[in-house]
Amino acid sequence: ILAGSQGRQLPIDAVATIIEQSARGLHDAHVATNNLGEPLHIVHRDISPQNLLVGVDGAARITDFGVAQAAERLTKTIGFKVKGKFPYCSPEQARAQPLDHRSDVFALGIVMWEALTLRPLFQRSSPAEILEAHTQPIASPCIWRPEVPHPLANIVLRALQYDPNARFQSALEMAEAIRATGVAAQTADIKTLVQERAG
Numbered sequence: 001i002l003a004g005s006q007g008r009q010l011p012i013d014a015v016a017t018i019i020e021q022s023a024r025g026l027h028d029a030h031v032a033t034n035n036l037g038e039p040l041h042i043v044h045r046d047i048s049p050q051n052l053l054v055g056v057d058g059a060a061r062i063t064d065f066g067v068a069q070a071a072e073r074l075t076k077t078i079g080f081k082v083k084g085k086f087p088y089c090s091p092e093q094a095r096a097q098p099l100d101h102r103s104d105v106f107a108l109g110i111v112m113w114e115a116l117t118l119r120p121l122f123q124r125s126s127p128a129e130i131l132e133a134h135t136q137p138i139a140s141p142c143i144w145r146p147e148v149p150h151p152l153a154n155i156v157l158r159a160l161q162y163d164p165n166a167r168f169q170s171a172l173e174m175a176e177a178i179r180a181t182g183v184a185a186q187t188a189d190i191k192t193l194v195q196e197r198a199g
Contacts, residue, residue, distance in 0.1 A: 002049035002115050012148055013185040014193055015115045016178050021060035022052050023108060023175035029062070030101040030171060043099050047107035048088040049114070058190035087122045091134040091162050094127070102164040105171055109159025116156070117144040134162060151181045 002010070002018065029042045044051075044065060051064045086094065090106035093099055113121050121138070124130045138160050140153045155177050161167045168174040185193075 002052055002054075002111060008197075009118055009145070010115055011185060011189070011193070012116065012145075012152070013183050014190055015112065016152060016181065016183040017185040017190060018052065018054055018060045019108065019112045019115070020175045020178040020184070022047075022062055022111075023105075023171040023178070025060070025062045026101075026104050026108065026171035027175065029065070030104070041100070043101055044104050044107075045093065045099065046085060046088070047104050047111060048085045049111055052111060054190065054194055056191060056194055058187040058194065086127050086130055087120065087124070089122075089130070090164075091131075092164065094131055094134065100164070101170065102167050105159050105167050105174055106161075106164075108171065108174070109156055109167075113138070113141055113156050113160065116141040116148055116152075119144055149181060149183055152178070152183055155181070 026044065026047070029044060032040045032042055034040055042065075044062065046064055047062070051062060053061045053063050055061065088107045088110050090099070090103040093103050093107075110121050122130050122133050124133055138157060141148045141156055142150065142153045155174065158177075159167055159174055168177065
């Protein structure tokens with residue numbers, strides 16, 4: 001529903017709810033453990049509109065963990081190859097630097113910014129230009145959509161901090177911040193939206 005909006009804005013409360021649910025799902029992956037109870041340290045690395053699905057039940061789900069990284073196989077699978085969709089990479093991912101769950105928080109921030117504004121944030125013609133864009137200030141979504149509540153806009157901008165230490169330190173923290181704004185859609189409204197947009 002986020003990827004297929006076809007140039008039509010999604011209601012702000014629906015975006016808030018979909019992103020909140022997605023953040024909670026991400027957190028579940030980030031804190032997953034093996035059968036011994038040891039953390040897997042999973043990082044999705046490919047959060048994008050295409051990988052956030054909303055079902056006919058009105059619930060958001062994260063899909064395509066095909067490029068996800070777990071610490072147990074980190075040294076064997078990554079090398080210096082950047083995986084994931086470049087316009088949705090965090091600065092550290094785009095530079096093939098070590099990643100943790102905060103990289104996914106950044107990517108989810110991109111999705112939220114774009115869902116609110118219907119504009120691409122880091123779409124450029126080359127990876128080098130995207131790396132350059134990662135040095136530029138990010139405008140508030142209120143610039144493009146003034147009706148976005150400022151507390152919600154501030155959440156987007158915090159998720160999009162280039163310094164991982166300045167972002168939300170977990171996807172759950174981001175989800176709780178969204179919940180605290182009080183901006184939320186009813187499940188029935190999201191079900192209707194799915195039917196209208198996706199059939």
